[in-house]
Amino acid sequence: MDEDGVDNVPEGLTTRWRVPVRFTVLKAALTVVFVAAGVLLTGGDRAALALVVIGTVALAAFTLRDLLAPVRLSASPEGVRVVTGFCGHRELPWSAVERVRVDVRKRLGLRTELLEIDTGETLHLFSASELGADCTAVAERLSSLRTGR
Known part of the structure; x- marks a missing residue:
């Protein structure tokens, strides 16, 4: 974004995932x-x-928190923007991202998924309810943005 708050990324290349309004x-x-x-x-x-x-x-x-920072994750070919703390954001270029993966756990008959974005020094975790989308689908979209496919 430039100093006027305008996205410099061409329309359609930035993808945003947000908390569904129904949860808020x-x-x-x-x-x-x-x-x-x-x-x-x-x-x-x-x-x-x-x-x-x-x-x-x-x-x-x-x-x-849902009202102040509804967009939990956004990504473009340049990198990702993740929510940090209560409602802050952090820009991460793809070069800072070591790994993106989905952690799947089965416990007590329940299956949970978390999207993990690992920078080596920080680990950013997102659930499907935070993203409003399936974690595996988000990981695939992040992979395509990262590789430019």
Whole structure:
């Protein structure tokens, strides 16, 4: 991007993956449910109120992160841009990326996938729910952008 915030990459070469809006709406709705539960159900029980407050704060934080940094990963022939911290971003040229792979784990009858972008000094992990896409498909797209195919 130049100083005016204009993408210098020709249209169609940059691909972005973002948190699906339905997940952000769900997190916001659950935050409201937790607030209502705190008001209606705790009845002066400090332990229950503490749990509801912790849950509410956590859900509100995740919702806020989705609103402030909805695009978790973007890629172009020059490199990738990953979300870091709460809502920051870091530009990584392809020369800094050592490996892109999908880590698949099977545990307790569930199968989970994480996209890993390894720079040697940092490891950036993304789930399918963060990307709004299948991790394997994202890895394949990153590979094609990296090699220029």
